[in-house]
Amino acid sequence: MKILSVIPLRGGSKGIPGKNIRKLGGKPLFMWTVESAREAGIDAHLYVNTDDNAIAGAAEEAGVLVYRRPAELGGDNVPTIAVLQEMLLGLEAQGEKFDALLLLQATYPFRPSGMIAAALKAYREDRSDSLVSVLQVPHQFNPHWVFEAEGRHLRIATGEDDIIKRRQDLPPAYYRDGALYISDVALIREGKSLLGQRLSYVLSDPERYVNIDHEEDWQLAEQRYRSLFAQS
Numbered sequence: 001m002k003i004l005s006v007i008p009l010r011g012g013s014k015g016i017p018g019k020n021i022r023k024l025g026g027k028p029l030f031m032w033t034v035e036s037a038r039e040a041g042i043d044a045h046l047y048v049n050t051d052d053n054a055i056a057g058a059a060e061e062a063g064v065l066v067y068r069r070p071a072e073l074g075g076d077n078v079p080t081i082a083v084l085q086e087m088l089l090g091l092e093a094q095g096e097k098f099d100a101l102l103l104l105q106a107t108y109p110f111r112p113s114g115m116i117a118a119a120l121k122a123y124r125e126d127r128s129d130s131l132v133s134v135l136q137v138p139h140q141f142n143p144h145w146v147f148e149a150e151g152r153h154l155r156i157a158t159g160e161d162d163i164i165k166r167r168q169d170l171p172p173a174y175y176r177d178g179a180l181y182i183s184d185v186a187l188i189r190e191g192k193s194l195l196g197q198r199l200s201y202v203l204s205d206p207e208r209y210v211n212i213d214h215e216e217d218w219q220l221a222e223q224r225y226r227s228l229f230a231q232s
Contacts, residue, residue: 001124004091004098004185005042006067007033007106008083009059010074011052015214020106021058022218025225029212030055032109034064040116042102049087067091085191101188103181107217110208110224111179119202123182129196131182133204134174142170177204178211 009020009030021028030048037046048059049067051074056066067090073083084101091098100123102116115133123131139145144164147154156163164170180202183194208228210221 001099002097003042003045003100003102003120003182004088004096005037005046005102005104006084006087007037007046007048007064007104008080009048009050009052009055009106010076011050011055012074012076014076016212016218018054019212019218020052020055024109024218024221025229028058029109030059030106031062033104033106033111034059034062036111036116037104039113040120042116045098047087049083081188081191081194084188084194088185088188098185101183101185103183103194105178105180105211107212108177108179108210109212109221110210110228112205112208115202115204116180119180119182122200122202126200127198128182128200129184129198130187130194131180131200131202132176132195133179133181134201135177135204135206135209137173137175139167139170142173144170144173174201174203177209179204 007030013019016022020030024032037043047065047067048055049069050056050059051069051071056068059066067087069083069086073086080103084103088098088101119131119133143157144160146157148157181194184196187193187196208224210217210224212218212221
């Protein structure tokens with residue numbers, strides 16, 4: 001199975017200007033993801049997708065392939081699926097053929113060792129058309145305990161008439177944490193969603209979770225770094 005691995009790095013971040021090459025724990029933010037990919041044996045088809053010269057230069061200096069996205073796909077309202085679709089079709093036009101696409105967000109720097117390899121293995125063995133990393137929803141936010149408003153009244157979000165009374169009886173629920181996505185290239189070509197009808201998952205480590213969009217997230221990432229690595 002031939003995997004296209006993509007780290008999308010937009011240059012115009014508003015929450016934290018220049019965040020993708022800002023140093024966290026002594027190295028540019030995006031290098032945490034590059035090193036995780038390389039640890040999983042991914043390198044030959046690992047790309048940074050960017051519209052920014054400084055990011056492209058940093059990636060090339062690190063020995064990572066660079067795919068330049070068109071300027072019209074550089075805005076903060078452009079969906080990731082559109083960026084990936086343009087890239088896949090562009091590489092296919094050059095004669096490259098892939099079976100699946102692995103999306104790795106640089107804003108999630110602290111993936112545990114073995115996570116990417118385990119996700120790829122699960123994707124293959126489950127015969128999925130997509131896979132996503134998840135964390136478990138805390139019980140108080142489980143959809144069976146969440147309500148939706150109907151006028152002045154509330155109803156259980158899952159549509160049940162009677163609420164599940166005991167926490168122990170709640171079925172586990174999960175949410176996407178952003179560490180990784182794997183999608184069959186047919187989904188990317190369609191350009192609708194990264195997630196298909198045969199969706200598998202891998203559990204992430206909540207102690208490593210951080211998703212960096214704003215300065216307070218960066219401060220949390222620095223705390224995570226100190227707790228995970230500074231004393232090792």
